[in-house]
Amino acid sequence: MALILTMNPASEFQTRYRSLSSFELEAIALKRSAILPPQALTALRKELDRRGLSSSLRRGIDAQVRRWTKDDLAAFIEQYRHRPCPRCGVQGRMLNAVVGAVARSFIVTSTVRTKLLVGCSSCMRTELERLSKQSLLFGWWGIPSGPAYTVRALSMNSKAKAAALGAEPTPELCNYIASNAGEIAADTRSVYRTAR
Ligand SMILES: [Zn+2]
Numbered sequence: 001m002a003l004i005l006t007m008n009p010a011s012e013f014q015t016r017y018r019s020l021s022s023f024e025l026e027a028i029a030l031k032r033s034a035i036l037p038p039q040a041l042t043a044l045r046k047e048l049d050r051r052g053l054s055s056s057l058r059r060g061i062d063a064q065v066r067r068w069t070k071d072d073l074a075a076f077i078e079q080y081r082h083r084p085c086p087r088c089g090v091q092g093r094m095l096n097a098v099v100g101a102v103a104r105s106f107i108v109t110s111t112v113r114t115k116l117l118v119g120c121s122s123c124m125r126t127e128l129e130r131l132s133k134q135s136l137l138f139g140w141w142g143i144p145s146g147p148a149y150t151v152r153a154l155s156m157n158s159k160a161k162a163a164a165l166g167a168e169p170t171p172e173l174c175n176y177i178a179s180n181a182g183e184i185a186a187d188t189r190s191v192y193r194t195a196r
Helices: 002-006 009-018 022-031 038-050 054-066 070-080 121-138 146-165 171-179 181-186 189-195
Strands: 096-105 110-119
Touching: 009 038, 022 038, 022 054, 038 054, 054 181, 070 171, 070 181, 096 121, 096 146, 096 171, 110 121, 110 146, 110 171, 121 146, 171 181
Parallel strands: none
Antiparallel strands: 096 110
């Protein structure tokens, strides 16, 4: 049992936070919570909840994100990329984001809809292939725009597939994180999911 505990960083954080005073915990929430690794954030959230202090976490995260410089944001993006994949839950595959597209035709109209995909490269590839397959099945037959929209969706998806395999964070990922930094910093759902 002791071995399992020492190998589980989440419970190490929990033990550490449990030993701190409420004043110290609030100070961590106000000054450092937005950059804590997800497991530490989960433990901090649980301990603040237990003591009825959870609103200070949200306030702290908002205040920190508002003060972030470009370098802080870049560091946060790097940290986010190590989180478990929000689609398959696997950890250790660098997360990234691309925009995929799906063409659909109805009786008199055709559409191309775009979709932001955030996940590991294999989840993004699977989803892009699904969108391309749907476009081929349901996109092409609308006259006059169906075929052109289908070609456009397929070409967007093939470019996105190449970007999904790249090692660098895509502009789509950076934009997504920059515009949702507070939400993302506060969100540990993926950690809860893999912990079960
Ligand atoms: Zn995945």
